Amino acid sequence: xxxxxxxxxxxxxxxxxxxxxxxxxxxxxxxxxxxxxxxxxxxxxxxxxxxxxxxxxxxxxxxxxxxxxxxxxxxxxxxxxxxxxxxxxxxxxxxxxxxxx
Numbered sequence: 001x002x003x004x005x006x007x008x009x010x011x012x013x014x015x016x017x018x019x020x021x022x023x024x025x026x027x028x029x030x031x032x033x034x035x036x037x038x039x040x041x042x043x044x045x046x047x048x049x050x051x052x053x054x055x056x057x058x059x060x061x062x063x064x065x066x067x068x069x070x071x072x073x074x075x076x077x078x079x080x081x082x083x084x085x086x087x088x089x090x091x092x093x094x095x096x097x098x099x100x101x
Contacts, residue, residue, distance in 0.1 A: 002095035003063045005033070005070070008052040009086045016085035024078050031069035033060045053086070059095075066092050 028035065037057035044051040060066035069075060070092075082088060 001062070001097050003060045003066045004036075004093050004095060005056075005058040005060065005066050006091050006093060007054075007056040008089040009054040009056065010050075010088075011053045011086040013085055016081050020078050020081050020085075024075065027069060027072055027075050027078075028058055031060065031072065032062075032065045033058045033069055052089075063092065063094065 025035075035056070036059050037055055039054040039056070042051050042055060058066075058069075060069065
């Protein structure tokens, strides 16, 4: 069952992003992940909260791989780097189970 890492980013500035991207994208691939959404235009349909500046959606084959990405020692400095440049809400959500034939 696929698992999704979902991030809502509210940027203070984007100076951190180039270094973050160069390091985090290979780590996502190392753990079997693939980006489905990485920024782009947003259309807020409901709710009172201010929309984030960016949304990130990464698909992983399993929760173990998604958590492995987040806990990878090589990713730890990228967490700190990201947190200096933006406020982030980050979560992991299970996808739908495959139907049984």
